[in-house]
Amino acid sequence: MSVNEQALSYPIPNDAALDPPAEWAELRTRCPVTHVTLPSGDRATLLTRYEDVKQVLADPRFTRQLTAPDAARLSADGSGVFSSEMATIIPDSGEEHQHWRRLVGRWFTAKRMNALRPAMIRIADDLIDDMVKRGAPSDLRASLGFPLPVYVICDMLGVPAADRDRFSYWSDTLLSLTRYGKAEIEVAQGEFFQYMSDLVATKRAEPGDDLMSEMITAGGPEDGGLSDIQILVTGMALLVAGHETTANMIGKMVSMLLADRTRWERLLADPALIRTAVEESLRLDANSGFGLPRYLNAETEVSGTVLPRGTTVVCSMAAANRDETAFENAGEMDLTRSPNPHLAFGSGAHSCLGQALARTELQVVLEALLRRLPTLELAVPVEELERVEGLAVGGLREVPVRW
């Protein structure tokens, strides 16, 4: 395909809330390496095949340096949290990135998650109590999906419960590039930064059993630890990376499972399927957002197409996750699918640091809903569910349910 050909607009417009755009299947089979035009007007190369996406995400030549002068800009005004100074404070690649990851990673092990599970169950049960008290119908996104991940992250960071709702607001402003004005975003970012500086000072004076305290007591860079500014930004980054993603996924997962109620009934009959059902929801999420952009710093080949140095590639994990060559009956939701090596959390050295946490949260929410509200159902026809099209993460505007 030549560069002059009419390029597809990306993101590909799609009205269906839970189903993929028809173009994906065609791109995978006929044009797995294709030119697209981004909202900024810049050109990029879209990848939709499982093998290609997996390989590129794990290949360090495909960097995250989207600030390179010839890298494609994603949005028209070039703004967004990922291009702000935050991204420059946490090392982005190589050994320094690995070092950072391992320092923070100790808080995200499977063992830690199992230890956090009882507290998460309590949070989920309390939120469901409130929802039930307010009565049906209810928006599951607002009552459960949105608050739960913030509360969990606050607990991990050692943020007092009284401050959770402010955290929630800050996170929302930092990510919702369209809903808030520039001034509002700047004020929120300033407040959040100030709050986190104060939190570092408090934890230094009185360390607790939390991630912020642990990062502080590990010592500064001279002791192999992190600097104060890195600690602060890590705290902010964890909130931003883990909130909207998980909140939206809760809404999408529950919607997918209720869209065909036999799925819900199957889980009621056999809750042992919760783990694989969560993985299958992650795989089938057709509305996961933009995908992952990468900037290529050396010429290479993908699926027989030569990509010159300086190419900006967009990996669509959601399209790759429905690749028939990687998954049997890829378009079907199979609650027992195993193994399920989907790419919803990326792949390779940068794959989601919080994936054990996200998985645990999704399992806890699903288990709590099945246990507490077995009669749960969507309060509107599936066709009426509406997407929110954020730049970073996709989700549903509302998830109306009754029970």
Place this chain on the structure above:
Amino acid sequence: MKVIVDEAKCCGAGQCVLIAPEVFDQRDEDGIVVLLEPEPAGDRHTAVREAAAVCPAAAIQLDEDA
């Protein structure tokens, strides 16, 4: 079956521990994989294969003939 893990590749995602806790663990200090059973018993093979298949860093190799 013989299991080989590559600590340098491991990104600490913990998938292996969630799926086959008898065979894999993670170091407390940085979350990197620890192999508890390099030659797991037959009843664990399915879980170990699943763990190797879903490891996001491709850090788990299996020698099925060993």
